[in-house]
Amino acid sequence: MIDLHCHLDLYPDARNLAREVASRNLFTLVVTTSPRAWRATSAVFRDYTNIKVGLGLHPEVAEQKANERWDLVELVGKSRFIGEIGLDGSPRFRSSLELQISILEDALAECERHDDRILSLHSRGATSTVLDQIARYPAAGKVILHWFSGTQKELERAIELGCWFSIGPAMLASEKGQQLAKNMPIERVLPETDGPFATRAGIALMPWQAIDIVWSMASAWRIREEELRERLRANLAALLNHSCDSNPLVMRRSC
Ligand code: MN
Numbered sequence: 001m002i003d004l005h006c007h008l009d010l011y012p013d014a015r016n017l018a019r020e021v022a023s024r025n026l027f028t029l030v031v032t033t034s035p036r037a038w039r040a041t042s043a044v045f046r047d048y049t050n051i052k053v054g055l056g057l058h059p060e061v062a063e064q065k066a067n068e069r070w071d072l073v074e075l076v077g078k079s080r081f082i083g084e085i086g087l088d089g090s091p092r093f094r095s096s097l098e099l100q101i102s103i104l105e106d107a108l109a110e111c112e113r114h115d116d117r118i119l120s121l122h123s124r125g126a127t128s129t130v131l132d133q134i135a136r137y138p139a140a141g142k143v144i145l146h147w148f149s150g151t152q153k154e155l156e157r158a159i160e161l162g163c164w165f166s167i168g169p170a171m172l173a174s175e176k177g178q179q180l181a182k183n184m185p186i187e188r189v190l191p192e193t194d195g196p197f198a199t200r201a202g203i204a205l206m207p208w209q210a211i212d213i214v215w216s217m218a219s220a221w222r223i224r225e226e227e228l229r230e231r232l233r234a235n236l237a238a239l240l241n242h243s244c245d246s247n248p249l250v251m252r253r254s255c
Helices: 015-026 035-044 066-077 094-112 127-136 152-159 177-181 207-220 225-239 249-255
Strands: 004-005 029-033 051-054 081-086 117-121 142-146 165-169 189-193
Touching: 004 142, 004 189, 004 207, 004 225, 015 035, 015 051, 015 207, 015 249, 029 081, 035 051, 035 066, 051 081, 066 094, 081 094, 081 142, 094 127, 127 152, 152 177, 165 177, 177 207, 189 225, 207 225
Parallel strands: 004 029, 029 051, 081 117, 117 142, 142 165, 165 189
Antiparallel strands: none
16 A cells, blocks of 8 residues: 555566556655666656655665765755665674765755655664764654664654654564554554565565555554554655545645
């Protein structure tokens, strides 16, 4: 139904897959890993009004793609959706953390110069540093923390900072992920897959499987699955600033 964070451009046969995604999902945010990828992917998916492409520079490739950081800043004015950006402080990528921070700062500062940006942020192993940055650039836009994996305290700080959260079946596969998700404010949560990187039983999650989070989250939040689906549609409308709430046709025309 909704996938707020996937790498549709990186699935095999992405062009044909996009057609199916556009018809099965109400809305899909395709995040990219570099400004160059954003340009190419935007062109390929241009005809799908309910597939949006985020301008990104993934922290895991900060070093390899450092020469694209100025493109990132320059293109922020051209893309309402920004992502995947953020920080990765896990052992493999910690060595580029300073560079990652500097790129993130530039991106957030540029977002502050434009209205209405929607950002999908990566924060693995660097949650509190990401939150520090979000606090420094409060006018950057609506910030969605994708696959949040911080502590309960960090979650509380993120909520205070006004962050949104995108959660997926892969995150909910762990006890910790489930516990965090349960403590998120229901009105600021959206489904994601992070496919094709995120998998279930060894198979890449497909963008229409993000909504499977209702299976466990409906009971975690003690509401009916159908109610939760409605809630998620309303959340999407609120994120995109649509007063038309859950009418998918209206949403498709104007977002
Ligand atoms: Mn991702």
